[in-house]
Amino acid sequence: MYRIIDTHCHIDMEEFNKDRDELIKQSKAGGVDAILVPAVEPDDFEREFELTQAYDIVYQMVGIHPHEAKKATQDAFDKAIEYLSKNKCVGVGEIGLDYYYEHSPREIQKRVFDSFLDIAIENDMPVSIHCREAEEDLIDIIKSKRGLRGVIHCFSGNDKLLKAGLDMGLYFGIGGILTFKKSTLKDVVKYIPLEFIVFETDAPYLAPVPKRGKRNEPLYIRFVIEKLSEILKKDQQEIADIAYNNALSVFRLNL
Numbered sequence: 001m002y003r004i005i006d007t008h009c010h011i012d013m014e015e016f017n018k019d020r021d022e023l024i025k026q027s028k029a030g031g032v033d034a035i036l037v038p039a040v041e042p043d044d045f046e047r048e049f050e051l052t053q054a055y056d057i058v059y060q061m062v063g064i065h066p067h068e069a070k071k072a073t074q075d076a077f078d079k080a081i082e083y084l085s086k087n088k089c090v091g092v093g094e095i096g097l098d099y100y101y102e103h104s105p106r107e108i109q110k111r112v113f114d115s116f117l118d119i120a121i122e123n124d125m126p127v128s129i130h131c132r133e134a135e136e137d138l139i140d141i142i143k144s145k146r147g148l149r150g151v152i153h154c155f156s157g158n159d160k161l162l163k164a165g166l167d168m169g170l171y172f173g174i175g176g177i178l179t180f181k182k183s184t185l186k187d188v189v190k191y192i193p194l195e196f197i198v199f200e201t202d203a204p205y206l207a208p209v210p211k212r213g214k215r216n217e218p219l220y221i222r223f224v225i226e227k228l229s230e231i232l233k234k235d236q237q238e239i240a241d242i243a244y245n246n247a248l249s250v251f252r253l254n255l
């Protein structure tokens with residue numbers, strides 16, 4: 001059995017309201033040792049904190065998703081910093097740029113992302129970075145951030161982002177996309193050293209084949225491990241172990 005760390009999972013979302021308790025217990029029984037829950041907006045911080053108190057395997061990150069960047073008041077930044085001092089708050093996320101939906105104006109997204117990167121560095125915390133159709137601007141912002149560490153979450157195979165991330169020693173969050181038929185990630189993933197790969201679901205979204213279209217959940221990471229093993233022609237257990245240790249190290253988890 002693999003030991004699994006889901007480094008990006010929205011288990012607090014309403015899609016899990018009916019069976020969250022059961023699902024977390026099942027995940028734990030199935031080998032999931034940690035579920036890292038990123039925030040989408042400031043209202044999430046307290047709810048996610050409560051989950052970390054209720055379940056030993058649940059950890060939280062604080063940040064504001066680019067969609068919600070317009071909600072980033074000074075008060076929200078202060079609140080995020082306050083949560084970062086809590087025991088089971090292990091990172092800043094999710095933060096980034098999303099020009100595909102552009103729910104918040106680009107200039108605001110950039111400013112908020114930049115501020116959260118500074119907060120992460122000042123507090124010596126890793127980040128979980130979201131990037132959709134905004135690679136150039138995003139790379140411009142991160143490359144000036146000395147001391148930045150963390151994960152490019154939900155990496156989908158962009159080669160510029162791959163190069164920038166590798167240059168900066170960032171990790172790559174690999175999930176369901178790897179199993180999608182049309183995904184180019186299958187070819188690109190070979191260029192990421194295994195030492196820089198962590199697994200994630202982004203649940204409830206992006207369930208891997210053969211569960212595609214269904215609600216995603218932490219144990220489905222096994223399908224991603226199987227796919228990566230097939231692509232790299234490496235042992236599944238070895239891949240799972242290395243990614244597990246990577247997650248421990250980037251998020252400084254004490255399991």
Ligand SMILES: [Zn+2]
Pocket residue numbers: 008010038094202
């Ligand atoms: Zn997410």
